[in-house]
Amino acid sequence: MPQPAVTVLMPVHNGERYLKEAIESILAQNFVDFEFLVIDDGSTDRSHQIAGSYGDPRIVLVANAENRGTVHVLNQGIALASGRYIARMDADDISLPDRLERQVRFMDEHPEVGVSGTGMRLIKNGKLRNIRTHAASDPELKIQLLFSPCFFHPTVIIRAELAKAQPYPGNLVYTQDYNYWTKLAPLTSFANLREVLLHFREHEGQISARKADMQVSNSRTLRADYLKRLISVASDEQLAIHHAIAENRTDINLPDAESWLRHLMEINRQTGVFSNEEFEREMSRRWWHCCKNNRKHGKKVAELYASSPLCRYYRPDFSKYLKFKLRHLIPL
Template sequence: MNNYLLNPLVSIIIPCFNAEDFVELAIRSIMEQSYSNMEIIVLNDQSTDNTGKILKKLASEDSRIIYIENEKNIKLVDTLNKGLLLCNGKYIARMDADDVSRIDRIQKQVEFLEKNPDIAILGSAMQIFGEGIKEKELLNPTKHERIIAKMFVASPLFHPTIMIRKELVDNGIFKYDKNFFRVEDYHLWVKLSTEKVKFANLPDVLLDYRFLTNSETRLGEKNLAERIESHSKIYEIILHNNNISLNKDEIYLYTKTMSKNWIDETISLNCILNIYNKIINQSENKLIKEYLAKRWIYFLFRTKNFSIIEIKKIITSFITYIGIYSIIKDKFK
């Protein structure tokens, strides 16, 4: 049988900007993969440090590396979209310039996609490490139905772990939107969920994610107003897609319950409870209700100011029972 069919070409996109401290380790983790039929597309977005020099050195060592230098700094979203159009593989994988892929990452993802032709986008678990944090494994739901449900409260795939079928790019539906800068991946998953694209996550840890205080995600977290606004736009799309009606003020308040850094202690707990109940009452999906109920419980743990009346209402609320039951059930899986 044709070797291409047995071992299809995989394109790896690695956008790079001022990553001299980590980029060699990141790219070598791809060069040393157990799966070898790859093209490694590294895109230097006009780095001002030694990133370009390191990338050129690595390209001289490995003919699979394709070095691209942007004519000007075009930022992450445009660099990713540029990289997508350069890919020739049957599958396309993402990788950041400061993370480390486990040696069997590409092999496991290719094997899964070859065996499951209905899955178009595949992520995995990852381990977080880095500056001043305790290493821990981060998991996402593995099944499509749960991935779709989790979109109501958070991004259900870890962006640097994904592998997709190139046909999504060829069909013009896989493209990042720079109007959702720093949450471009989350927005894309939501958009693709309406295109009948099927998702999955492997339970295996296939990537070590480096926590950096100056990463795009961390920089986004520092600009709270911008980040809350971006997420509000995403939740507005999700709710609309599911025929759930909230006004803009309610969507904004709902968004502020999604992170401990966004919680406003001046907002009435009763008001938040009413918003959650409003969503649950308009949804017939049990998994969506489960994720919302768990998020409600996490929100309660992060909130400090309860009145006696509010405590009584919380205790007797159906969403509280669902949330506690779901969290306990998850612990004993």
Template structure:
């Protein structure tokens, strides 16, 4: 379907980016290739110091708006600026290092149109994950309607790139919490659910989420600080609604992930004793840290390259087993 530039867009697509000029063309192209075309694309440059602006200029589609913030404020602020600049009632998000599958918008709009739930404002779905050239659909239970208790128990769709949300609902909870250096998406979904915004799900892959060296460790200070703010904001609600055990399980899992990143960073810096100290520290969070302890032992013993080699070997074995089962069937 072709549209004129004057037509009011039905969807505003918000893409925050910071120094991702090498990935951004893939993301932009996947949006422009959507089977549903009545949208505007708002690219929010959060103070990039690479050639992001030149990359965007290569795309001449009139639906693109480039919003340069001038300095780095953080993902929450950048997304909020995109929401404020949007002219459509439906906001869809895409991280600049991911890509959408061609029918992403079409499937989400159809799911919303087919719903008879007057409180439905959030639409998400499944997605592929791609790491080290290996692509899979991770296990995700799809919940609909009131999902607050599921979120409080730790259920979380893995990326904002999966989501489409009504702008009025986003503004109703003041968008992303800009005080959070991490956990911003989790906090937003909790805020929306707590305000009686219901979720709808598309039981099909909508995106490809990529993992790469620029994001593997991330900012440890931001992750730790974000978790502490998140605990202060939602901890008591978690304990009251789903119980202390569920709360401690959540904290244990999230802390264990941060601790494993510390293990990898210590090994990379040649500080193996420190790495082993972090592995031992994971014992505090048993039984929920068991998987991270195993990964930490492998990392501390074999290093990052050895860990990566085992990951690739395991992925290929799983693919062979899956292919064999499919052949047998």
């Protein structure tokens, strides 16, 4: 049997509610040269029966006798995958029909890129909601990792050769994607397609809802470790400011946040760890979000924002900026 271009890797554990829709979104892809590796991780509901009810020969169904956890299943799937690329899929999401076609074409045309993702649109309470995208270029994505994951995990496609040589780390569970991207960042180039190729479902049963506290704690550990690539030593107070910025907190001390972001810019100018132009833009964008999300400074927020040199490098959407100024009653 010839090697397929793509292995679509989908772990499932007690996912019967949305599984049929997820599977059929892959079977309906315009791109047909794939194997669909579905790993049932010890489900006790009808997940196995649903996945096994299809007669499509591209489906490869593997059943684990007991629940081993997401990281184990992802690495199990990577070891079993026979495709040149491995595309992630979750059992409660929907891939749009041209997802694989667009992603495979992009990876074929950009051999330097080891991992890429796409934009996505949220499904909440059964309805399509807002669109979410990440930055597109490698320098921007590596800088974004200083604050948060740079891919939407279910949208990712990765070169199988890279994944097999560098499987998911087994530590810091519930943040396996952030952990993985920080591990791969020095090893390959990243990219994102800005177009929406997946609908991501939000619901109470997700790990992100059930393990939120652990996710926050583990993300802080990863963030602090990745930050060391730019700044070797950061105090507890500095890390607290950095985490507050990354988490989009609404109780940020804005002068402290501005001082920290300017400090990071100065260090990057000296060390050249990241592309300076992209780094300045990202610090400026973070400053905008700090001010936009924080109201405790009252009418002074817009003044604080505009008086900082940080506002030079990123321009928010005009309608959002207008709303921001009107909210704080600052004359235009």
